[in-house]
Amino acid sequence: MLKSDTNMKIYTPVGRIILIAVLLYSGCITVVKKDTEILWDTYGVPHIFAGDYNQLFYAFGWAQMRNHGNLMLRLFGQARGQAAEYFGESYLISDQWVHTHNIPQRAAEWLDLQKPEFKQYFQSFTAGINDYAAQFPEKIDSDNKAILPIEPTDLLAHYQRVIIYHFVTNPRDTQFNPTSIRLDRGSNAWAIGPSKSASGNAMLIINPHLPWDDMFTWFEVQLNCKTLNVYGATLVGSPFIGIGFNDYLGWAHTNNVHDGQDLYKLVLADGGYKWGDDSKPFATRTVKLKVRESDAVLSEKELTIKESVHGPIVREDENHAYALRVVGLDQPYIFEQYLGMALAKNFDEFQKAASRLQNPFFTTMYADRDGRIMHLFGGRTPVRPAGDWNWLGTVPGDTPQTLWHETHTYTELPKVIDAKSGWLQNANDPPWTTTLPRELDRRDYPDYMSRNFMHFRAQRSARMAYEDDKITFNELLAYKMDTRMELADRLVDDLVEAAESSDDNFLHEAAAVLKKWDRCTDNESRGAVLFKEWVDAIGFYIDKPELFHSPWLEEDPMNTPVGIADITAGLAALRNAGNKVIDNHGKLDIAWGEVFRIIRDDVDLPANGGPGDPYGLFRVTGYRPIENNRYAAVGGDSFQAIIEFGDPLQAMASIGYGNASQEGSPHRTDQVKFYSQKKLRPLWRSRSEIESNLTLTEQF
Numbered sequence: 001m002l003k004s005d006t007n008m009k010i011y012t013p014v015g016r017i018i019l020i021a022v023l024l025y026s027g028c029i030t031v032v033k034k035d036t037e038i039l040w041d042t043y044g045v046p047h048i049f050a051g052d053y054n055q056l057f058y059a060f061g062w063a064q065m066r067n068h069g070n071l072m073l074r075l076f077g078q079a080r081g082q083a084a085e086y087f088g089e090s091y092l093i094s095d096q097w098v099h100t101h102n103i104p105q106r107a108a109e110w111l112d113l114q115k116p117e118f119k120q121y122f123q124s125f126t127a128g129i130n131d132y133a134a135q136f137p138e139k140i141d142s143d144n145k146a147i148l149p150i151e152p153t154d155l156l157a158h159y160q161r162v163i164i165y166h167f168v169t170n171p172r173d174t175q176f177n178p179t180s181i182r183l184d185r186g187s188n189a190w191a192i193g194p195s196k197s198a199s200g201n202a203m204l205i206i207n208p209h210l211p212w213d214d215m216f217t218w219f220e221v222q223l224n225c226k227t228l229n230v231y232g233a234t235l236v237g238s239p240f241i242g243i244g245f246n247d248y249l250g251w252a253h254t255n256n257v258h259d260g261q262d263l264y265k266l267v268l269a270d271g272g273y274k275w276g277d278d279s280k281p282f283a284t285r286t287v288k289l290k291v292r293e294s295d296a297v298l299s300e301k302e303l304t305i306k307e308s309v310h311g312p313i314v315r316e317d318e319n320h321a322y323a324l325r326v327v328g329l330d331q332p333y334i335f336e337q338y339l340g341m342a343l344a345k346n347f348d349e350f351q352k353a354a355s356r357l358q359n360p361f362f363t364t365m366y367a368d369r370d371g372r373i374m375h376l377f378g379g380r381t382p383v384r385p386a387g388d389w390n391w392l393g394t395v396p397g398d399t400p401q402t403l404w405h406e407t408h409t410y411t412e413l414p415k416v417i418d419a420k421s422g423w424l425q426n427a428n429d430p431p432w433t434t435t436l437p438r439e440l441d442r443r444d445y446p447d448y449m450s451r452n453f454m455h456f457r458a459q460r461s462a463r464m465a466y467e468d469d470k471i472t473f474n475e476l477l478a479y480k481m482d483t484r485m486e487l488a489d490r491l492v493d494d495l496v497e498a499a500e501s502s503d504d505n506f507l508h509e510a511a512a513v514l515k516k517w518d519r520c521t522d523n524e525s526r527g528a529v530l531f532k533e534w535v536d537a538i539g540f541y542i543d544k545p546e547l548f549h550s551p552w553l554e555e556d557p558m559n560t561p562v563g564i565a566d567i568t569a570g571l572a573a574l575r576n577a578g579n580k581v582i583d584n585h586g587k588l589d590i591a592w593g594e595v596f597r598i599i600r601d602d603v604d605l606p607a608n609g610g611p612g613d614p615y616g617l618f619r620v621t622g623y624r625p626i627e628n629n630r631y632a633a634v635g636g637d638s639f640q641a642i643i644e645f646g647d648p649l650q651a652m653a654s655i656g657y658g659n660a661s662q663e664g665s666p667h668r669t670d671q672v673k674f675y676s677q678k679k680l681r682p683l684w685r686s687r688s689e690i691e692s693n694l695t696l697t698e699q700f
Contacts, residue, residue, distance in 0.1 A: 483521040
């Protein structure tokens, strides 16, 4: 076990001399070589060099605490289901969610299943967390100190809470019918093969879209140990690289368009629920939750949890109860899988690790220096008895016929390896359109495997890759930052023509703005605000075919839908949208970046990009309304990276909101400028590069 300086005793000079003399005489003195280092670069990225994995994970835990200590402790407190005890009654719903799904108990069970060396890795990671908190208590908020010490079970509980219970499912979906794919959390990813690459080297885009805070916060890091040299990002609180690359290969994840949850509607009967021709009683358990009151006194509330054969009851009314069944509860080896992926040196080694499917949710995009590329429709999809995508809604729970017990194996999942087209993309669309011409036929898979659509962001993604015969590294960066609205290319020409043909001078003014607009959402794009206001008024979503002149066609997925079905309604909406823009901003051609901002601490800069759909924006930025009819960015592009697997490897990346959340850290805001300017930073991976851009060295 590594010991931090926290455990060192301080001696007076005389006492130190006497102690050294005694130790030398007894032969007990040992010179300890500090062979673990954290080299912190100028953007707050830790580059960890360690002699063994226990030292590596110790330093990894320490590094996360330095940049995200208070956030991480709060997340662990929530994962324990004790947040109301630490922070007050506003967290009681969070605790109820955690205990309803038995996360703390399952975390303990998962820990028991780990191999001895991985148990030790978890212990080392948490030791780094605890030692940092002990050495720098002034950095820890007073409310968070009660959460210490962190235990290995906290890591597994945190993973379950985030990935299974906020990605696979989430509290919101269980209170309503989960009939739509969530588009506020997503990702883009590309893999470019040698035939499509100008250099002949494979290339990769890593581009998750998540909220910029809380459990979705990314932490950028490089890990070096023995044969491991991996660079990438992890969600705060996790001891493994979630998305990244090494000298040989890289991988990205996107939110999967799959259904890994089912909400079963049970008919209440005889104190239990109907089950076939009979009825069954609910299993029950009770948890006592402590709640911190305003005067710091703890009260106690009792939570009774009911379960059916399907899973825990998450909602109940007079005649029905709703039970949630999710995938991922019997996949405890996620950390082992991801270490295997990070250590892989070729496609076969990576596939061996990834095929374990210990991550129940994400798709995987892959590229390597041998020119291999892959898109895997990953995660865990239940083997359902029959049916189609309607499983995403509420499922009858009164019959054994709808209860599933297994998930599809790796070989049964859709995947494209070494696409003939030379390119693969995913923008949270189903796997059928990962490349064009298609190499997957959805009819070869169960109807419930995924939906059949291609929203406008995915169409924009595919168009950029499809229309460029040979993509350079600089072009890859430009595509990554592309802010053109695909929807505008389908509708603006019709709208402008109709507005110009009208006898309404105000519509003529609006048409002139839209005609001059570059159809992008860059800082200085003028017309984008007006177009967005118009689209929002009508609601041009791809699943509303009646609004388009021509609907989406499976045989032409990248060019449909197109045109405006009701041009009269379209012109009326344009007049209303124009008046609203003038009322809010004073002019029709207000620049996008004047309205949409990136604000963090004392930094306030123009933003670019916007919600991916229905606008068809590849550069995703989500916003919340603020004063003066403006909007502030709160999510979207987060850890962004592009990699070319040449000799030497070339890579650029950035986290737009910075690599730290701790108050007072300069790394809370030092990368905001890159987001505003649509830039990435060159990455420093060699020791000489890192040492040339060094701000702090820590040794253990």
